[in-house]
Amino acid sequence: MKFAYFGTLFIITSCAGPYHPFGSNYSVSKISNDLFKKSKQHKAGQDLDSKNIIFSPKYQVLHESRNFSIEIKRNETSSEEKIYFFYNNVDITDQVEAISNVDRTSTKIIYTIANLTLPPVESHNFSVIYKSSPEAAPIGKTYPFPDCDIQDNPLLSAAKIKARRSVKNALKKIAEETELNSALMAGLIEQESSFNPKAVSWAKAVGLTQITPVAEKQLLENKEYYAYPKWGRLPASVLKTYIETGKINKDNDWKLDPIQSIKGGFDYLEYISNYWKKPQNIEAFPEQIKNNDEELTSIILASYNSGPSRVKRNLLKRGMYWLEARELKEARKYVYKVKSYCRQYAIERD
Structure with a gap:
């Protein structure tokens, strides 16, 4: 059984002990240095809200681990399509690909991560960018924080x-x-x-x-x-x-x-x-x-x-x-x- 969490670092842990994409020796400083050396800065800002990208659960779950999925709707298959994942402005595409089960059909791509943990003491700016082709305009979405207003009446x-x-x-x-x-x-x-x-x-x-x-x-x-x-x-x-x-x-x-x-x-x-x-x-x-x-x-x-x-x-x-x-x-x-x-x-x- 795998558990994953987005934190200052993107770390995967398992029942057998800590694991990360850079090798079997667990080192916070090594993960941090390697990740930032490879990172691309995500410049899209906070205006990502495409209806063609669906998160489940809909909002960040900060009180427990939860299975997590990202559904990306697409009009046609393409060998040139690209999907990027960013966490707090750092490109973590390789890490997400490594721990996800990916299901592709002609109309959608679904990434599933088992037991995602988002520690409640940290901020989690996680976003997805999708390009159907090099010439296509990108679409994207940021995983929303679970806002809750005391004056709301749901x-x-x-x-x-x-x-x-x-x-x-x-x-x-x-x-x-x-x-x-x-x-x-x-x-x-x-x-x-x-x-x-x-x-x-x-x-x-x-x-x-x-x-x-x-x-x-x-x-x-x-x-x-x-x-x-x-x-x-x-x-x-x-x-x-x-x-x-x-x-x-x-x-x-x-x-x-x-x-x-x-x-x-x-x-x-x-x-x-x-x-x-x-x-x-x-x-x-x-x-x-x-x-x-x-x-x-x-x-x-x-x-x-x-x-x-x-x-x-x-x-x-x-x-x-x-x-x-x-x-x-x-x-x-x-x-x-x-x-x-x-x-x-x-x-x-x-």
Whole structure:
């Protein structure tokens, strides 16, 4: 069984151990040097969107390995046709050819890669260029990032969610009431707790949406929730034991009630959104972000994971590149994976 991933390097691994196209000795520096020596710079930019090139899955999957295919439609066969693959502006055609199963017919070419892994901590600018002949105009397409806007209102693919029907129904109902993205919330819950209503983390985050003592304190400024007395002062190990044995349960702590936990997660996202609407915090945004709903969603999700203050500090220091900060590495993985789950759970409206 082969596994492949696009990263800073294009590496193939297998059950028998690491493998790469340049030989059997695994060397990151050797792969990097050889790859860049052979590379051609891809100048086509970001305007590649040919309908004759189809990716499956449609968007980058950043939360798990997935079989990946590229279908290129063509009008006729030609011995002079050329296909190029680029990753972050580097020509990786040879590597893709080496690990793909290729099926050619008179009307299409399909490349299939088994178990493609796209690490969520990295950016993946992967594109395909096709020329049917030396004289033909090239067509191309870039594999889209799984964008997911908190203000979108897609249909929720409940069938894909591994949770009780009551949880799925609660997601839909609360999303309708708040007019927020239920697929995004489903992705957040998947990443936070894997839909385990009794999940407890070392940071004492509890329930489906993993509300911490600090988050609950902030929520209680404007909302009413019932909680087990002084639960935030308990050591994480004791808190986990209390929940596992039922001493703390959904009847005496809202975080263990799946419906209340989902509502609290939406309320906390709203709390964070309001934080970023304050004039003193809006000032931290670069101009390119202020009217970019997708980027604002990333800021809100990163704040849910790492706290608004840390996010604001890096917005002020790094501007548009705030999410590339070293101290936000875990937040970056979190944002990318939640958005990837969001795309999995969303049904696009016509």
